[in-house]
Amino acid sequence: MTKETNSTRSTRRSFLKRGALLAAPLAAAVPAAVIADDGLKARLARLEDEAAIRKVHHAWLRQVNSMQTSMKTVNAGTGDAATPLLADSQGAALDRTVRSITADHAGEPDAIEVAADGTRAIGQFQCAVEVENPIAQDCTLARMAHAQGGGFVRQTERRVLKVEYVKNGGSWAIAKAEFAPI
Amino acid sequence: MPGTPYPKEQMHRIVYTKLSEQQIADKLSAVSGPTSVSPLADVFAGKSIRIVTDKGPALAYTFKGTKRLSVAENGAGAVETGYGALTQGSLAFFTHMIPNTQRGYAVVVDQDTNLATVFELWFSGYEDKREVQREIYYGYVEQSGQEAPKNRHVVTNRVEGKGFYWKQDNGAETLEFYPSAAYSHFVELSRLGGELGFCGPSDYIKIDENRYIYTRTECEFSGTFTAYVMDLNRIEQVGMRLGFNADDALEYYVFRGKGEWLGQLAQFEKFGDESGNPVPAAAQGQTPAKGARRVYRPLKTMAKMTPAQVDAVCAKHTSAFQPRAIAPGPNAPAASMAGNLGPNTDWLAGKSFTLRYDHSPAMEYRFDDAEKLNWRKEGGSNWTKAPYRAYESSPGVILFGHLLEGEPNHDGHSIVADFDQGLVTCFDGFLNTPYFANEAGVKIHFGVIEMEGLIPPKYRRHVLTDEMVGRAVSQNYAPGLTSMHLYSTPHSLSWIIFTGTDAGGLEWSGPASYVKIRNGLYFMYWLEEACNGTLGTILVNLRTMRDVGIGYNCGENGLNMSAMGAHERLAGQFDVRRFYQVKSDGGVV
Numbered sequence: 001m002t003k004e005t006n007s008t009r010s011t012r013r014s015f016l017k018r019g020a021l022l023a024a025p026l027a028a029a030v031p032a033a034v035i036a037d038d039g040l041k042a043r044l045a046r047l048e049d050e051a052a053i054r055k056v057h058h059a060w061l062r063q064v065n066s067m068q069t070s071m072k073t074v075n076a077g078t079g080d081a082a083t084p085l086l087a088d089s090q091g092a093a094l095d096r097t098v099r100s101i102t103a104d105h106a107g108e109p110d111a112i113e114v115a116a117d118g119t120r121a122i123g124q125f126q127c128a129v130e131v132e133n134p135i136a137q138d139c140t141l142a143r144m145a146h147a148q149g150g151g152f153v154r155q156t157e158r159r160v161l162k163v164e165y166v167k168n169g170g171s172w173a174i175a176k177a178e179f180a181p182i
Numbered sequence: 183m184p185g186t187p188y189p190k191e192q193m194h195r196i197v198y199t200k201l202s203e204q205q206i207a208d209k210l211s212a213v214s215g216p217t218s219v220s221p222l223a224d225v226f227a228g229k230s231i232r233i234v235t236d237k238g239p240a241l242a243y244t245f246k247g248t249k250r251l252s253v254a255e256n257g258a259g260a261v262e263t264g265y266g267a268l269t270q271g272s273l274a275f276f277t278h279m280i281p282n283t284q285r286g287y288a289v290v291v292d293q294d295t296n297l298a299t300v301f302e303l304w305f306s307g308y309e310d311k312r313e314v315q316r317e318i319y320y321g322y323v324e325q326s327g328q329e330a331p332k333n334r335h336v337v338t339n340r341v342e343g344k345g346f347y348w349k350q351d352n353g354a355e356t357l358e359f360y361p362s363a364a365y366s367h368f369v370e371l372s373r374l375g376g377e378l379g380f381c382g383p384s385d386y387i388k389i390d391e392n393r394y395i396y397t398r399t400e401c402e403f404s405g406t407f408t409a410y411v412m413d414l415n416r417i418e419q420v421g422m423r424l425g426f427n428a429d430d431a432l433e434y435y436v437f438r439g440k441g442e443w444l445g446q447l448a449q450f451e452k453f454g455d456e457s458g459n460p461v462p463a464a465a466q467g468q469t470p471a472k473g474a475r476r477v478y479r480p481l482k483t484m485a486k487m488t489p490a491q492v493d494a495v496c497a498k499h500t501s502a503f504q505p506r507a508i509a510p511g512p513n514a515p516a517a518s519m520a521g522n523l524g525p526n527t528d529w530l531a532g533k534s535f536t537l538r539y540d541h542s543p544a545m546e547y548r549f550d551d552a553e554k555l556n557w558r559k560e561g562g563s564n565w566t567k568a569p570y571r572a573y574e575s576s577p578g579v580i581l582f583g584h585l586l587e588g589e590p591n592h593d594g595h596s597i598v599a600d601f602d603q604g605l606v607t608c609f610d611g612f613l614n615t616p617y618f619a620n621e622a623g624v625k626i627h628f629g630v631i632e633m634e635g636l637i638p639p640k641y642r643r644h645v646l647t648d649e650m651v652g653r654a655v656s657q658n659y660a661p662g663l664t665s666m667h668l669y670s671t672p673h674s675l676s677w678i679i680f681t682g683t684d685a686g687g688l689e690w691s692g693p694a695s696y697v698k699i700r701n702g703l704y705f706m707y708w709l710e711e712a713c714n715g716t717l718g719t720i721l722v723n724l725r726t727m728r729d730v731g732i733g734y735n736c737g738e739n740g741l742n743m744s745a746m747g748a749h750e751r752l753a754g755q756f757d758v759r760r761f762y763q764v765k766s767d768g769g770v771v
Contacts, residue, residue: 135518139733139746140480140690140714141665142518144679148364148461148476148687153662 049114052172053121053165060174065100094177100130104158107182121165121172129179130156158182187375189428193403194380194481194712195617199430203306206284209432210305215249215264216277216422219351220438222248223267225274225293231323233289233298234330238319241287241300251278253287266436268420273393273411277422277436288409288422290335290395296323299335299387299395301409303424307473312426313405315473316397318385337458338388339363339685341396343447345756346412348419350439357758359676360386361447361654361668362686364461364476366398367676369761376762378674381689383477386458396421401477402712404428410439417441447654447668447754450684460685478688480713485738487620492613492736495620496592499740502569502585503553521660523730523747527574528552530582535633536560537597537606540643542627545595545608555584571745573721573730576703578602581721583732585743590614594743596719596732598697598705604631604638607697609707611717611734613741620736621715624707626695647698648672650706652756655722656680657729657748666753669696672762675708720746727751 103110107126114121132154135142145151164176189196201209226245233241242254248267254260267276272294279286284305291298300319307315320334345359357369357379366384369376380403387395389411397409410421419439427433451457464470487495530549538544544560552572556565572582578601586593591612599606608627615623626646630638656666666678666686676691694708702724710716720731727750735742 135660135662139519140710140716141659141663141677141679143714144478144688144690145663147478148679148681149465150679150682150687151662153660154682155661 045118046114049118049121049167049172050112053112053114053123056165056172056174057123057125057163060177061101064094064098065102095131097131097133098129099132099154101161102128102130104128107158119167120175121167123161123163123165125161125163126182127159127161128156129159129161130154187372188377189374191428192374192378193370193400194378196403196428198310198312198404198426198428200310201312201426201430203284203311205430206305206311206426209426209430210279210284211282213264213279213432213434215279215434216266216424217435218266218268218437219435220268222436223269223274223276224248225269226251226267226276231291233291233300233321234324235298235300235319235321236334238300238302238317238321241289253278253280255280266422268436268438270393270411270413270418270420273389273420275411275420275422275436277424279434286424288424290389290411291323292335292389295333296325296331297321297333297335297389298323299389301397303407304473310405313401314399314407314425316385316399316407317473318387335387335389335395338386338394338456339449339451339458339460340388340391340456341386341394342686343449343754344414345444345447345758346417346441347444347758347761348439348441350419350437352435352437354437357444357670357756357761359444359668359670359756360384360396361666361676361753362678362689363458364685364687365478365678365689366396367668367670367689367691368398369671371761376671378693379670379676379691381478381676381691383475388458400425402479402481406433410437412441414443417443444756444758445652445754447756448751450656450680450686450753452683455683455685457683457685460681460683461687476688478690480690480710484618484712484714485620486618487736487738489614489619492592492619495738496613496736496741500585500587500592500742501740502583502594502743503571503745504742518663519659519733519746519748520744521663521747522658522728522749523745524573524728526552526571526745527580528572529574529580530555530572533633535631535636537599537608537629538632538638539606539608539627539629542608542610542625542629544629544632555582557584557586571732573745573747575721575723575728575730576700576725579699579703579721581705581730581732583719583734583743583745585741592736592741594717594732594734594741596707596717596734598644598699598721599631600644600699601631601633601636603642604633604636605629605642605644605699606631607644607699607705609705609717609719611719613736617712618715621711622709622717622734622736624695624709624717626697644697644699644705646672647696647704648759648762649698650696650704650722651762652758654753654755656751656753658750659746659748669694669706670756670758672696672759675706677708718746720748722750724752 104126110125112123132152134152137143159179166175230244245251251265252260252262265278274291277288286303288301302317341360342363349355355371359367369379382398385397400406406425410419412419422436461476463474531551534548548556555570568584570584583596591614594611596609610625628643650669654668658664664680668676675694678686678689681687692709697705704722707719716735720729722729731746733744
C-alpha cells in the first residue's frame with residue numbers, strides 16, 4: 001500500500017510538473033485576453049483527458065501492485081466499477097513476473113500525449129519494475145523453498161513503461177502496456 | 183546379552199501404524215490424565231480460574247486437587263477430567279484431555295502477569311490421524327475487578343539459533359537445536375542412541391526475554407507432540423509429551439527437565455526483526471484453517487520405485503552435468519544449485535592415473551579433456567567413456583565425479599583426489615537400496631593415487647572426522663536459494679531453508695558423514711533418505727568459504743548427476759561432540 005501511495009503522489013507531482021512546463025510557454029507566448037474560446041475549450045478538453053487517463057493509469061497501477069487479480073480482469077479502482085480499465089486484455093496484460101511498478105523519482109517526468117482527435121493517447125513513465133522469477137524445482141532445496149511460500153528471485157530494474165490508451169464511449173481505457181529499456 | 187541403545191529402525195524408517203479414529207479413541211479412553219515422574223504441582227489445587235483467549239475459547243477451570251479438574255468451554259457444561267501441572271518460577275504448565283473426545287489442552291500461565299497461552303490439541307485432524315494437531319490461543323487469566331491485560335505472549339524468532347542438551351526427569355536425554363524459527367532439530371540420545379537427528383515443525387513463543395514456550399510435532403514420524411516452557415538462564419524446562427509411540431502405545435505425560443547450553447548460531451534476519459512464524463500457513467490477508475501450518479512432508483511426495491522401475495528409467499534417461507529437463511518458467515534462473523559453482527577445471531585433461539582403493543577395485547582413468555574421461559576397473563579390458571566435471575577447491579585438491587555406466591546398481595562416483603598428498607576418497611553412490619530402489623546409498627572408499635611421478639603414502643589415508651560436528655554453515659547456491667547445514671551428529675546433518683526475510687524456515691535432515699581432506703577442507707555427504715533419495719556430496723573449504731559438490735539422484739525423470747556450488751558463511755558452532763563419545767558400558771553421552 002505504501003508503494004501505491006508513493007506511486008500516486010509521485011505521478012501526481014510529475015503531472016503537475018509537466019502541467020507547469022506545458023502551461024508556461026502558452027502563458028508567455030499568448031496573452032490570456034486574446035485566447036479564443038475554441039482554444040480554451042480544446043485545452044480544457046486535453047487537460048480533462050489527461051486527468052482521466054491518469055485516473056485510469058493509477059487505478060491500473062494499484063491493481064498491478066496489489067496483484068490481487070489477473071491483469072486480464074481488472075476493472076476496479078476507478079470509482080466506477082462498470083468501467084473497465086483495459087480495452088484489450090491481451091495487449092494490456094503484463095508479464096506475470098511483474099510484481100510491482102513504482103515511479104522512478106530520479107527519472108524523466110511522466111509524459112502523456114493525447115492524439116488530436118482525442119480518441120487515443122500514449123503515456124511514457126520511467127519507473128522501477130520489480131520482477132519475480134520462480135526458481136526451478138530441480139532440487140530438494142528449491143522444492144522446500146517453494147513449499148514454504150518462497151522459491152523465487154526478485155529484482156528491481158529501471159524501465160520505461162509505455163502505455164497506449166483508447167477512448168471508448170467517453171471513457172479512457174488501457175489498450176497496450178509494455179516496458180522498454182531506459 | 184547386553185543391549186545397545188539403538189533402535190531396530192531409525193525414526194524415518196519406522197512404518198508407523200495408520201491408527202484409525204476408533205483405535206485412537208479407544209486408547210485415549212483408557213487414560214485419565216498425564217503421568218509424571220516429578221511430583222505434580224498444587225499451584226491450582228482448590229482454585230477456580232477463567233482463561234479468556236483472543237480468538238479462541240474461554241476456559242473456566244476448577245481444580246480439585248493435583249490430579250482432577252473440571253473445565254467448561256465457552257460457557258458450556260463443565261466436565262471433569264485428569265490433569266497434571268508443573269511449575270517453573272511464576273510459570274505454571276498444565277495439560278488435560280476432554281473426556282470422550284480426542285481433544286485436549288496444554289496451558290501456560292504466568293502468575294505474575296496473568297498472561298496465558300493455550301494450546302488446543304487434537305487427534306484425527308489430518309489424514310494420518312495419529313499426528314497431533316495444535317492451535318495456539320493467546321489470552322489471560324481473568325481477574326475479578328481488573329481490566330484485561332493488553333500484552334500477550336507472542337511468537338518470536340528470539341529462540342532461533344539456540345541449542346540445548348536436555349535431560350528429563352524420566353531419564354530421556356536429547357539434544358535440541360532451534361536453527362529455524364519454524365522448525366527444530368532433535369537428537370534422541372537415550373531413546374535412539376544419538377546416531378541421527380530428526381526435524382519437526384515447531385512453535386516458538388516469547389513469555390519474556392528469559393522464558394519461552396517451544397513445541398514440536400513429529401510429523402512424518404509418530405506424530406507425537408512435545409511442548410515445554412524453558413528458562414534460558416536456569417536451563418530448566420517443564421512440559422508435556424502427547425502421542426503414540428512406535429508400539430502404538432499412548433505417551434501422555436508431563437515432565438521436568440534440566441539441561442546444558444550448547445551454544446548460539448547466528449541469525450540472518452535484519453537487526454530488529456524479532457518476528458516469529460516465518461512460514462505462515464496462509465497467504466497474507468487470508469485466514470488459515472484451524473491448526474494449519476506449513477509442514478514439509480518429503481516421504482509423502484517422493485517417488486518410490488522398484489528395482490525394475492529404476493533399471494527402466496535409467497535405461498531411458500541417464501544424464502550427467504546436463505541442464506535439467508524441468509521447465510522453470512520464462513526468465514527463470516538457471517540450475518538452482520549451480521549458481522555459484524564457478525568454472526570447472528581442466529587440470530585433469532590429458533592425465534592418466536589409477537585410484538587404488540583399500541577395499542574396493544582400483545579404478546583406472548584416462549582424461550580426454552576437461553569434460554570427458556575414460557574409466558575401467560583394474561584388470562578390465564574395455565574403457566568406458568563418461569562425461570565428468572572437475573573443480574579445484576584448493577591447490578592440488580580436485581573434486582570430480584562421473585557415472586559408471588553398465589554397473590548393475592547404476593553407481594556414481596564423487597571423488598576428491600589430493601595430488602599433493604597422493605590420497606583419494608570416493609563417495610560411491612549406488613541405487614537398488616533396500617527401502618526404495620531409487621533412493622541412493624553410499625559407500626566410502628579410501629585409497630591412494632598411483633600416477634607417474636607421484637609417490638603416495640603407504641599407510642596414511644584421509645579419515646572420517648567429527649571436526650565439523652556441531653558447526654553450522656550457510657550456503658548461498660544462487661539468488662533466492664540459500665540454506666544452512668547444521669552438522670548435528672557424526673552421522674547426520676540437517677538443512678534449513680531461509681525465507682525471503684532470511685529467517686530459518688523449513689528444515690529436514692538425513693544421514694551424513696565427514697572426511698577430513700586437509701585442515702579446513704572437508705569432504706562430506708548426506709543422504710536424503712525417505713525424502714527424495716538424493717546423495718549430496720560437497721567439498722567444504724573453510725578458508726575460501728566456498729563449497730563445490732556433486733549431486734546424484736534417481737527419480738521418475740531418470741538418473742542424474744549434477745554439480746553444485748555455494749558461497750558459505752560460518753553460522754556458529756554447538757558444543758556437542760562430547761555427547762557422541764561411545765561409553766565403555768554401552769550407549770553414548
